[in-house]
Amino acid sequence: MVRALREAHRVLKPDGLLLDLRPGAVHRRVGVEVDSQYKQLAIMNESLKDDFAANRAVAEIIQEGLFKTISRIQVNCNRSMALTDFSSWLADFRTDRDARQERLIRIVERAFEDINGKRKKIVVKGPLILKVLKKITI
Amino acid sequence: MTIRVDPERNEIRALKEVGIWRGKKVLEIGCGDGRLTLRLAGLSPKLIHAIDPSPDLIHAARRNTPSTFAKQIHYKMGSAGDLKYPSDSFDMVVFSWVL
Numbered sequence: 001m002v003r004a005l006r007e008a009h010r011v012l013k014p015d016g017l018l019l020d021l022r023p024g025a026v027h028r029r030v031g032v033e034v035d036s037q038y039k040q041l042a043i044m045n046e047s048l049k050d051d052f053a054a055n056r057a058v059a060e061i062i063q064e065g066l067f068k069t070i071s072r073i074q075v076n077c078n079r080s081m082a083l084t085d086f087s088s089w090l091a092d093f094r095t096d097r098d099a100r101q102e103r104l105i106r107i108v109e110r111a112f113e114d115i116n117g118k119r120k121k122i123v124v125k126g127p128l129i130l131k132v133l134k135k136i137t138i
Numbered sequence: 139m140t141i142r143v144d145p146e147r148n149e150i151r152a153l154k155e156v157g158i159w160r161g162k163k164v165l166e167i168g169c170g171d172g173r174l175t176l177r178l179a180g181l182s183p184k185l186i187h188a189i190d191p192s193p194d195l196i197h198a199a200r201r202n203t204p205s206t207f208a209k210q211i212h213y214k215m216g217s218a219g220d221l222k223y224p225s226d227s228f229d230m231v232v233f234s235w236v237l
Binding site: 004005008010011012017021022054057073 | 140141142143144145146148149151152153155156157165167174218219220221223224225226227228229230231232233234235236237
């Protein structure tokens, strides 16, 4: 990650901007939305190891004097999907917590069946963080 | 698999807040299937070079891109750790959900 950030520094023009856009390092919330009404069902227990590693990499290149922080923007980001797509989407997060993920799928499936409404969908919510860094020319 | 990411478009609103995109030369790292690339193109940068290590995703991104953006967006397979571009060539580099 640090190598990628150093490469970004190299290809940026003087005073160029690096935009680090990614989900925040917090557990996502899973719910069902029916007719624009959201009902939270569970909180994901995904590993946040990679997120913290990315934060450390950004801190490292700032400490090296390659960039300075200009701003940090946080917005909400929803991902909506059909129930049939939920477990495939969740597969991206599977690490050492498979049993918990299986339990989460069961909770969501059961709740989804119990909720009436034609236009229901799974909605996963979580913050998205945009960090803006300016290149410092050495 | 059909997943709608950020249907409220909060992501692109946040990116718009960063400053002036018009006329800028942008590198997007981790463009995937071009979902965000197309939204960035709407901010009118002069040029977007969008890279991703996956040939399948680059293929999908090209397929998803309307011909009106053909001159503005250049998709290419590439790795963030070894950028095949000269030094001092971009106004903005966007790490798109990849770090």
